[in-house]
Structures are given as C-alpha cells and as structure tokens.
Amino acid sequence: MQSKSSSSTTTVLLVLLLIFTFPIWLGIAGGIFGIIAGIFGAVIGVFAGIFGAFFGIIGGLFGWIFDWHPFAPFSHWPIFTILAIALLVVLISRSRKI
Numbered sequence: 120m121q122s123k124s125s126s127s128t129t130t131v132l133l134v135l136l137l138i139f140t141f142p143i144w145l146g147i148a149g150g151i152f153g154i155i156a157g158i159f160g161a162v163i164g165v166f167a168g169i170f171g172a173f174f175g176i177i178g179g180l181f182g183w184i185f186d187w188h189p190f191a192p193f194s195h196w197p198i199f200t201i202l203a204i205a206l207l208v209v210l211i212s213r214s215r216k217i
Contacts, residue, residue, distance in 0.1 A: 184200060
C-alpha cells in the first residue's frame with residue numbers, strides 16, 4: 120500500500136511541476152525558434168547585400184564610364200568614351216584572330 124500512495128504522490132507532483140513550468144518551456148521553445156529564424160534571416164540578408172553590392176558596383180561603373188544620370192540615362196552620353204570603348208573592343212577582337 121505504501122508504494123501505491125508514493126506512486127500517486129509522485130504522479131501528482133510531476134503533473135503539477137509540468138503545469139507550473141509549462142510557460143517556461145514554451146518560452147524556451149519560442150526563443151529557440153526565434154534564434155533559428157533570426158539566423159536564417161541574417162543569411163538571406165548577407166546574400167542580398169552581396170547581390171546588391173555586386174550590381175551596385177556594376178551600375179556605378181557604367182554610370183561613371185558613360186556619365187549616366189539617374190533620371191536621364193540616355194540623354195548625355197560622352198561620345199568620346201563610347202568610341203574609345205568600341206575601338207578597344209575592335210582591337211582586342213582583331214588581336215585574338217591572329
């Protein structure tokens with residue numbers, strides 16, 4: 120009879136312990152989920168930042184070479200720069216054929 124009473128008391132204490140600590144376990148699970156989601160978001164942010172920097176550098180180089188303006192991209196091209204790049208392309212293509 121002693122073991123049945125002891126087992127019953129242990130079960131009740133275990134259930135009470137789980138009921139009272141449930142918010143703590145829920146908070147820990149939510150914190151772990153938040154950490155995982157934050158790391159995933161950081162990885163996506165790093166890739167997006169690298170992608171944006173790469174195309175920003177390309178856009179900056181084109182803007183610098185062709186003197187493009189943000190709202191009038193085709194209005195003021197320096198013809199000398201365009202001709203110099205075309206001549207360079209022609210010379211490089213001829214040197215590869217030989």
